Amino acid sequence: MQITPKKSLGQHFLTDSNIIRKIADAVIAPENGKVVEIGPGTGAVTGVLLQRFPGLEVVEIDPRAADFLQQTYPGLTIHRQDILKTDWNSFEGGPISVVGNLPYYITSPILFSVLDRRELFTQAVFMMQREVALRLTAQPRTKDYGILSVQTQLWSRPEYLFTVSRNVFHPRPNVESAVVRLTFDTPDPGVDRSRLKLVVRTAFSQRRKTLNNALKPILKEHIPDDAAREAFAAEHQLGRRAEELQPNEFIDLTRAIYGEP
Known part of the structure; x- marks a missing residue:
């Protein structure tokens, strides 16, 4: 045939x-x-x-x-x-x-x-x-x-x-x-999967922008206070671009944004 x-x-x-x-x-x-x-x-x-x-x-x-x-x-x-x-x-x-x-x-x-x-x-x-x-x-x-x-x-x-x-x-x-x-033998990231995927996709959606700018919609929603958001950006080095982060750093960033333990 x-x-x-x-x-x-x-x-x-x-x-x-x-x-x-x-x-x-x-x-x-x-x-x-x-x-x-x-x-x-x-x-x-x-x-x-x-x-x-x-x-x-x-x-x-x-x-x-x-x-x-x-x-x-x-x-x-x-x-x-x-x-x-x-x-x-x-x-x-x-x-x-x-x-x-x-x-x-x-x-x-x-x-x-x-x-x-x-x-x-x-x-x-x-x-x-x-x-x-x-x-x-x-x-x-x-x-x-x-x-x-x-x-x-x-x-x-x-x-x-x-x-x-x-x-x-x-x-x-x-x-x-x-x-x-x-x-598939790596540890589970340990954070909400949909939130993690959203942070990754949003961070790379405008890959030439800093994380602070690319993630602005998410950051404003979860950290509405301007001063608190500025402090958060400084603490988590959001002056970097998405392409500079190791994969595991997106786990830490997602956990911090959403206040997950």
């Missing part, structure tokens, strides 16, 4: 057996865990994963690919649905290790859906646009450091594993790819 990649689904099928093996090697799942593959397509990685993790389950929105996988691997559990509408709680059998070649156009939504439910996962091994992979692991004071960097590093431990040439895909994409691994 020949499947033509669909541009509307961002499909680029992997053809290099060495890269396929390296991706499978990167998945280190606990014995009591569940391995889930996102968007397996024609099953280039699926076959190798099944040899190592017989309980593998996959999520595939393309009915042609799902039919092909069902014929090729009759015992494979296939969830025929949109990954962005998938309920991660529906997977039984222990903590989840998720793996996938992410479509470029929905990479960030998929990442945030996993980060938002980090307690359900042990790790994620994702292939994505190299530019996005560099942002995940970027350090403060660099051009790639931003919202995605901070949120990923607050809720996981990201590793840039290796670069993947555009020449090992069909069709050939316009950009290079990379494989990253997120390990």
Whole structure:
């Protein structure tokens, strides 16, 4: 069965057996865990994963690919649905290790859906646009450091594993790819998640401004007195820009703004 990649689904099928093996090697799942593959397509990685993790389950929105996988691997559990509408709680059998070649156009939504439910996962091994992979692991004071960097590093431990040439895909994409691994073994930030995300997003929304200016709407709401706000800004060095803060400093700042213990 020949499947033509669909541009509307961002499909680029992997053809290099060495890269396929390296991706499978990167998945280190606990014995009591569940391995889930996102968007397996024609099953280039699926076959190798099944040899190592017989309980593998996959999520595939393309009915042609799902039919092909069902014929090729009759015992494979296939969830025929949109990954962005998938309920991660529906997977039984222990903590989840998720793996996938992410479509470029929905990479960030998929990442945030996993980060938002980090307690359900042990790790994620994702292939994505190299530019996005560099942002995940970027350090403060660099051009790639931003919202995605901070949120990923607050809720996981990201590793840039290796670069993947555009020449090992069909069709050939316009950009290079990379494989990253997120390990969910970091301590919980210990502050309200929605508040922390709001502070991070607001701080970077105008990244050339100082934190004092970028965060002004939030600061005015929670510290209405001008003198108190000035003292707060001095104490927490809000003359800096968001790109200068380490991820953990956003935890301390959120705790201070909202008066969380």
